[in-house]
Amino acid sequence: MIIAAWLAARTLWQWILLALGCGAVMALGQAPADTPVAMLVALLVSFVFYRGAARAWRAGLVGFLIGFGYFIISLSWLTEPFQIDVARYGWMAPFALAGMSGLLAAFWGLAFAVAGRMRAGVLGLAVLWPLAELARGYLFTGFPWGMLPQGLLDTPAAQALAWVGPYGLMLVLCAGAAVMVQLMDRPLLVLPPAVAALASVLWPMALSEPQMTPHLVRLVQPNAPQQEKFDPAQVPVFLNRLLSATGAEPQPDLVVWPETAVPYLLEYAQPVFDQIAVAARGAPVVLGIQRRDEDWYYNSLVVVNADAQVTDIYDKHHLVPFGEYMPLTELASKVGLRGLAEAAGGYGSGPGPRMIDLGALGQALPLICYEAVFAHDVGAAPVRPAFLIQITNDAWFGQRAGPQQHLAQARMRAIEQGLPMARAANTGISAMIGPRGQILDSLPLGVSGHVDSSLPAALSPTIYARTGDLPVLVLLLLGWGVLLARRISIDGLRRRT
Secondary structure, three states, rough: HHHHHHHHHHHHHHOOOOOHHHHHHHHOOOOOOOOOHHHHHHHHHHHHHOOOOOOOHHHHHHHHHHHHHHHHHHOOHHHHHOOOOOOHHHHHHHHHHHHHHHHHHHHHHHHHHHHHHOOOOHHHHHHHHHHHHHHHHHHHHHOOOOHHHHHHHHOOOHHHHHHHHHHHHHHHHHHHHHHHHHHOOOOHHHHHHHHHHHHHHHHHOOOOOOOEEEEEEEEEOOOOOOOOOOOOOOOOHHHHHHHHHOOOOOOEEEEEOOOOOOEEHHHOOHHHHHHHHHHHHOOOEEEEEEEOOOEEEEEEEEEEEEOOOOOEEEEEOOOOOOOOOOOOHHHHHHOOOOOOEEEEEOOOOOOOOOOEEEEHHHHEEEEEHHHHHOOOOOOOOOOOOOOEEEEEEEHHOOOOHHHHHHHHHHHHHHHHHOOOOOEEEEEOEEEEEOOOOOOEEEEOOOOOOEEEEEEEEOOOOOOHHHHHHHHHHHHHHHHHHHHHHHHHHHHHHHOOO
């Protein structure tokens, strides 16, 4: 109540700045700050802010401002891709960051406004906020980057992802905050949930060592800066790094190169594949390359065998808007806009998640870069894989928050599915991730080289792997229905009186 009274005493501009600041503090839960306690305190204050908003429009403004402060900090890496060709795109960076932050904050603002309009109280917001996050992850191709549960990754609470997934954990966070706000008038009652919340993020996390398979996987990281990656003078340098690492001792059972590691179209890459087969000495090599057909270019992953033949091709199906394609393509082309990484003819999307067969290692689910952000895409595999493979080019994201947050999301997918992940990143962070999200072996940002790691065995399918987001969606919609029925009942009673 002290916090609520203090907030209520502020002027409008102070109040706006405090809401923005609350969101900014909440963003400290994300990498590289990794301060989940700050995130949880700011979440609690957000509910106090909402409860102090007398009208729906003010509640909506609260949610929007908190969201804008949150996303402008946590997505600050969004300016990095525009610095690759600064003369052409640099002017767009602040507009892109502000525009994306505002768009994502609108989901939060809508949740707050609807909860305020329905006079649903903090428990109502605890239902509508996760529902808004679920919409953010699915609508308009989705962009679930930077969800609050991502800030819990290095805490014991993160293991709940295996049970309820990211949206279920978001519901747990919001419900806990709502209950504590409800109990603020009675400090003795609020103490137990507060202690439980702190224990869930501060208690030392001890994960059991995963069971290992006998297979050795080599992750290769060439560290090719994006400005130089396709420079004809530098291409041999980066290819030699990849080939040298592939041929190093000891003999691996699988080699993984990053996204677009081969800087030629698939139809012209056979001489490189011949060199790869010699260097790999019989081990299959998974690598990123671009290919084209009569209509489109594709961002692809291929498997090269001991005979230098391509035995499998996977085309990326979840493309990056404004990166690999432009929404409203015809309008964008008229004003001369195209995606930052878009091929000359435009990228086409593949048919969807599918397996690649890696022989004795089993079947793997390939993910190219951005696809690891989507829990529901990983869960849409046609059969359960033995492990996940992510190839990515995080050179687009700079050297700080972007690559670290991307790695965090890869770790979330491993926990959710109970599957290990072999992750090869161009500039880092390449890592072998255990089925509980632990990093077993890795290469840091900004170095070239390789890391060898034994492939962990998969766990039994998790509850989330079996059910996906459907149970949480049903629960949230039921909660929405209860709130709506309650609002209709109250309005009817008022009309009768």
